[in-house]
Amino acid sequence: MATIQVKLKINAPVEKVWDVVSDIDNEPKFWKGTKEVRNISKNENTINREITIAFRDQKCMQEVTIEPKDRIHAKFTKGIINGEKIVSLIPEGNHTILQTDWNIKLTGMMSMFTGMIKNHIKSGTEQAMQSIKEEIER
Structure with missing residues (x-):
């Protein structure tokens, strides 16, 4: 297993940061490793979706659980990646x-x-989080 952790301080309150990161349909704008997102189903705060990753345009299935203003848990359920973000x-x-x-x-x-x-992945995560920070702090 590869375990990676990246932290970044953003000069904005949680509500403002949440508005950007919780728009998970917009993920490819910041996360260059995610090329495309296609939602399959939604049940309250859980979304099942297919993502196309930049690595050889592979498709992966994810179950994404959104915990408002706290965290977004994406579990890879099928495809070339197994685990979670x-x-x-x-x-x-x-x-x-x-x-x-x-x-x-x-x-x-x-x-x-x-x-x-x-x-x-660590480098891509750092780049994505920096882009999110710049978007929020503009």
Whole structure:
């Protein structure tokens, strides 16, 4: 398993940060590793969706649970990635700590490359979170 954690302080209250990160249909705007999102079903705060990732245009299924103004938990349920990505908001006065935790591995024959992609995912996460920060602080 590849475990990755990235934290970033944003000069805005949780509500403002939540407005941007909770718009999960807009994920490809910030997360360059996600090329496309297609929602399949929604039941209250849980969304089942198919995402197309940049790695060879592979499709993955996700079950996304939204916990308002707290976190977004994306569990990979089918495809080349197995595991989860959790985006959390931690209030800190008038600021917000945006934290992304990955706990994933590649499936099947690709599993041997999990370690190799760890730095790539970490770099992509840092870039995505910086883009989110810039959008919010404008």
